[in-house]
Amino acid sequence: MRKVSLPQDVRKWVTEELNLQPQHLPHDSFFEALCLGQGASVWKYVTQHVYHEKNVRVIRGNLQWFKMQQDKEVGRAEGQGEAARRQALQREIEELKVELNQLDCKISVAESQLTSEERSVRRSWAEGEESHWRAVLLQAYRQCCAQDRLSLCQDSSSVSRHCHSLAQLCRKAEVDLVFGSESTNGSTSLGPTGPQPQVLREVRSLCEERLLFFLSLQESELKSRHAAGTHLSHEQREAAFQHWLSAVEDLLRSHPPSHILSALQHLASQQHGSLQAKLDSVDVGRDVAALRFRYDNKHLQDISREEEELPSVKSLFQDGWAEVEHALVQLERTRTQVQQQRDQLNRLRKEALLDLQGSQPQSEPLARAVFELELEHVIQAAVRDSVQEQCLQLGQQIMDRQEALRSLRSQWQSIMDFRQLVDNKQEQIHALIKANSNAKSELSRFHTEIRQFAEGTLGPQCGAVMGATSALHNSVSQEVKLTGSLSLAALNRRLIEGLQRVPADWLSISRLQSPPLNTLCQSLDFPLYRAPEQLTAQAVSQQLELRLLHQLLQLHKLSQMRLHNEEALLPAPDQQALLRQVKEADEELLQSLLPRVRELSQRSSQGLLYCAQAKNAISHWWEQPVQYVLPEMCRGGLTLQKWLQRWRLAAKALE
Known part of the structure; x- marks a missing residue:
């Protein structure tokens, strides 16, 4: 039994006789190793004497x-x-x-x-x-x-x-491509001599895609004032450009520059021929004359009104007689309807007079006057309705004429837009011809530069890159062999304030065992296994907590004084009512807090189960010198060396 308790006796002797803290002592396995063999008798004598x-x-x-x-x-x-x-x-x-x-x-x-x-x-x-x-x-x-x-x-x-x-x-560049004769139809893949090369088809598709994109941009700009939804956003333009650029890069990687340049020259010659044919077929004077305009002194003149023929007098008389006949027929029909209404009105009037005479002879004049007034009122209402109907007809005619005026103005605006479009088309055709010639010269220059770069830069550097790669492989293995003979403690240094090269072991948190540090940690209730850069935050938090506790103490004193004053002013309490209120409050607390307490107890039991894992994680963190592996890591905007420097200044200030 004495051998079993000897490590505990040694641990107790160290804590009592040497005044060491229990948390600073090594593990129990260390004391057990000390008490093995001949050391047992030695430590037994030490603990007793x-x-x-x-x-x-x-x-x-x-x-x-x-x-x-x-x-x-x-x-x-x-x-x-x-x-x-x-x-x-x-x-x-x-x-x-x-x-x-x-x-x-x-x-x-x-x-x-x-x-x-x-x-x-x-x-x-x-x-x-x-x-x-x-x-x-x-x-x-x-x-x-x-x-x-x-x-x-x-x-x-x-x-x-x-x-x-x-x-x-x-x-691939050594193969000569044959594109065949020039054809205006660029969508066909078969020429007169056979199928077209793949590079020609890909270059044509890229050019057509870019042309369609520019056409869509032009249409969206022209229609932006009438339809704002057709306007392309900046993100859509950027996505379309990136897609086209990736397709161009794939083309440059899959085909030699000479083939691409030949395909572009072939397409440029085709487009030049088609544009020349279109320019030859364009007759601006004929197209403008077909639109009933005349181009004179750089201005378009409308000649449609000049060429209009005046109608004959006979046709005008016939149209007038037809309108008069229609008006007479309508007038006769209206007169017939008016006569019928008058006859019906007279008949109804007679019937009403007979009814009035038979019912009350004395009130006949009064009834007749009332009847005349009602009849006059009905006639005026009919006149008013007819006048309103005529006003509506006149308003409709005015709206029709305004609509016709607006249509004429829109036609005039479309004519002016067409004129502007013709001018823009001519300018674009000239610019396209000029850009085509510039692109041809640029492509030839790019082909020359690419060939010079490939022959003068990439070719000689391939052997040097391979040699450097093999040399780096050998240097890595040699450095690994030489590392075993180096003193890592001498090499592992840190720059402080850009001047001093301090060894890293001087900055280790495991060597901060000074009495002022222990006193400071005990006074702040700060565990020693935590990083020292958290000491300032702990001090600030405890200072804030102390201030809050002082405020709470003052509030508690004030509330007690106020409670005593109010109790002195209150009458004698009803004990039975107070007991009932206390019982009700207890029942409410039990109903509301009992499930919460059970849940908290369950969570506490679950947290206790994870204590062992947390202790293992803390011990692993303590055993690993993380400050040497990651010296550049920052917490709160400062590195470990800066936090240690701040901690030293704070410790000196406390001393």
């Missing part, structure tokens, strides 16, 4: 007190001789001195052994950390070398693919 200097002083004080007690006993004892007592006391004093000297020797030996063991432990820890850092840095260097090797392989593969594609293009 080696004490701290303070405990030794206590023992010495107890011995002095024992001496005083003995002196008192000797003084009280009678019958003993002074010499015997003096000798006994001297003997006891000498024995005590010898025992104290032995204790001091044991303490000094134990302290020397402890210091040597601490040095060995620190040395072993430093060697372990050095080996771990070396392994981490070697792994990082290995990853960097692998990335460099991968990038070099990718570059060499891309260069080889480019060389292969250039070789294929050179082989």
